[in-house]
Amino acid sequence: MKIFFALLVGMAVGASAVWFYSTKQGKSAAHTTGDQIDSSTKPARDVIQEKLKMLDLRSEDIKEDLARTGQVVRRKAREVSQAIADNTADARITGMIKGKLVANRDLSAMSISVNTTSGVVTLSGSVSSPEDIGKAVLLAMETDGVREVISSLQVKKVAKAN
Numbered sequence: 820m821k822i823f824f825a826l827l828v829g830m831a832v833g834a835s836a837v838w839f840y841s842t843k844q845g846k847s848a849a850h851t852t853g854d855q856i857d858s859s860t861k862p863a864r865d866v867i868q869e870k871l872k873m874l875d876l877r878s879e880d881i882k883e884d885l886a887r888t889g890q891v892v893r894r895k896a897r898e899v900s901q902a903i904a905d906n907t908a909d910a911r912i913t914g915m916i917k918g919k920l921v922a923n924r925d926l927s928a929m930s931i932s933v934n935t936t937s938g939v940v941t942l943s944g945s946v947s948s949p950e951d952i953g954k955a956v957l958l959a960m961e962t963d964g965v966r967e968v969i970s971s972l973q974v975k976k977v978a979k980a981n
Contacts, residue, residue: 828970860888867957874960876953885949891956891970909935910965916940919958926955933959938966 846949869879875892884891913935920928931944940959944951959968 871953876956878949881949881952894967908964912962915962916959924953938964940965940968942970942972945973949974
């Protein structure tokens with residue numbers, strides 16, 4: 820009986836939401852919210868694009884590296900001199916990067932393997948585009964303790980379901 824009542828309440832709430840968003844006021848509220856989200860995320864997108872450009876992680880740069888060497892390698896100049904010898908630090912770095920991959924909706928944590936040795940992170944597996952390689956390398960580079968990122972990620976086209 821409780822489940823039936825909860826189902827009825829859920830249906831009523833859903834119907835109310837559909838009715839509200841079909842009105843002029845609801846459409847205006849949804850449009851305003853969308854504009855606010857877009858304007859608040861624009862600075863973050865601009866910062867990411869600038870970092871991608873600075874680290875040569877644009878699609879063209881990645882495609883060129885893949886064609887030339889089959890890998891994408893980027894180094895943080897200011898941290899190259901710091902050595903990370905502690906295995907627990909490497910495990911922490913790997914865990915942090917895997918956590919970031921899980922939280923990122925554009926990248927599949929199941930398709931990307933992360934290995935860290937002395938602050939050098941190796942990414943392997945597959946992604947759906949060269950842009951995703953750049954995102955994965957940037958995500959790893961922005962992790963504390965990372966000195967270098969080596970990516971052997973491959974671009975694999977995802978088959979569409981019929």
